[in-house]
Amino acid sequence: MEGCTHYLAMVLVQLIYGGSDVLIKLSLQDGLNPIVFVVYRHVLAMVLIGPFAYVLERKQRPSFSISAAANIFLLALLGPTIFVNVYCAGLTYTSATVASALSNVIPPLTFLTAVLLGMEKLKIRSARGQAKVAGTIFCIGGSLIFTFWKGGYLLKGVEKTLINVHNAEEYGKIKHVQENWIKGSALLLMSYTAWSAWLILQAAVSKVYPAPLSLTTLMCFFASLQSSFLALFFARNPSSWRLEWNLQLLTIVYFGVLTTALVYYLQAWCISHKGPVFAAMFSPLQAIIVAVFSAIAFAERLHFGSLIGALLIIVGLYCVLWGKRKDTLVAEHGEIEKVTLDDIKVLEISMNDISVVNPVTREET
Template sequence: MSHLKATAPYVGMMVVQLAYASSSILCKLALDQGLSFLALAVYRHLIALAVFGPLAFVLERNQRPSLSFYVLVRIFILALFGTTLHQNVYYAGLNYTSPTVASALGSVIPAFTFIMAAILRMEKVSIKTAKGRARLVGTILCIGGVLVFTFWKGHLLEGFVRTPLIEVHGSDPKRGAINDQENWLKGTALILTSLFAYSAWLILQAVVSRIYPARLSMNTLMCFFALVQSSAIALIFERNASSWRMDWNIKLLAICYNGIVISCLTYYLQTYCVSQKGPVFVATFSPVLLVIVGIASAFIFAERLHIGSLIGATIIIVGLYCVLWGKSSDTNEKNSGVEKSSGMHATEGQVEHCLC
């Protein structure tokens, strides 16, 4: 039983990455069909709220902590970073890039999160120990792998398939024009901004989950605030009535999938994994998304990879395992309670001060 509990966060994060990979490809197809990313953000949180609300009410009615104004403010800020900013800006960037490029840029999440956690003293950075060096080297390798993947093309490899498995008809040619330099830079900047907000969300989640441990109720409140925030943005920037009308097509499928699988299942799994292993552990699985999406895009979109892409992906995976090995070496220390009681309490004070 203890072995199953120990492996649960690893299995959970692999499920999260598979879900995110499916979401990236499905959303790209839906966006190319004309789906408004602002409408997508609103509808998915409306669906998630309808799912989370009854579950939280029934399953946590006897263990839900009391809500104070300051807890609500923290969850509001959590929703602002992790859902509203991250998702709206990410979808806007995905309009100008491919899912593979977006996933490659997502591999900087471990570096962003590790740097933030080190600044807030959630992670100890020491080059005197093997685990400290492994985590530092792994972070550098992840960043280096992303740079190689993005900027070094090299020889173009033969694709797995010659024609796409899915043909998108009626797509706007202005959307996702990844061969245009201006669009590529715009998409890259938007996605990196969204990933910075996502990393901040992981850090804040570690603090909020300690002061409000009811995961279902916390995610319900987060989806509610995200719905309010996204609706306010959509009312300003998306006033076209046709953008809100849904038919039985891939756009509706993308909304339902993201509402049920991403906003419900993955949110809950990530909250659990952050509470068990910390935000840096969750962030280090982000490079896995690149490999899954890269392989899937080669079949679905007939996307041909360059030799630089394969080398970059290999470097990223090596960096991921370096960081995971460094994190696994901390298990005994954290179980003893020494590092957890000193480091996490210090972090709560600093982050809570920022949130106030």
């Protein structure tokens, strides 16, 4: 069971992201200010996770140096600040379908960057290397088929929607201006590039600051400051900061508790053990989760293309994880061989240094 913990954690992360995708679309339509949303969610997450970080990682937490502060500040800038704000801005100019399709750049971009930086080993002539490349292609292709292939109906959701919201028919389609689709797509690509860089940097920072709870708390703190600074220019209206018992408050609480506090911690923990590519390859699962939720809650229909795309995503994910598992086994085998050879050398040196005394002549041999 211990070997499955990282896999279960990343599946849970995608389940939470699936719910957050639904809430943020509805809340943006309801008038939620993205910058205010980023500030509130990270302040809430910091307040929740901070005490646990202080108590549980007192001995594990390294000293907070200027270098560590700069790295965590950059980490907060790439992920919570740039990604979320630019992503929300992109959604205002294009549709959620385009956003879902463009999100497929995250796994290959992360994979390619990790290979170029030497963080991910790729031996293209080996079976495990070919499995990782093929799996990445399968995930991308499956996500595109899942998004764009609207073939004959195969499954149908519930007859009556379980969740009723105003403009429910607009679910999954943030109001946008047709002429600005290029601008929206460019913003979305910028946000996904920032997220990919965040995954890569997260792996590097986790090595020098191996305290995931404290790292998450500090990242939320810096993200709150950064977005508060942006709010001075783009969210001056006091009414946008007013909280009421509505969908917007539910979204802020959901993101603060689950999508920020819990997910950031789980991702930091998994990346520190498995690397950034491992975390990125689970991203295509989110499209499947959102589609299933939409079929159940909003009575949306699942197409035949959805089933084919989901199957390809699962096969691709399995191929990549199989390849990474083989990498781990090869690395562990190499470490065992290295330790064995070192032990043999030590034993040989020790035997050469041993002096044996002849009991008859009393001379050393």
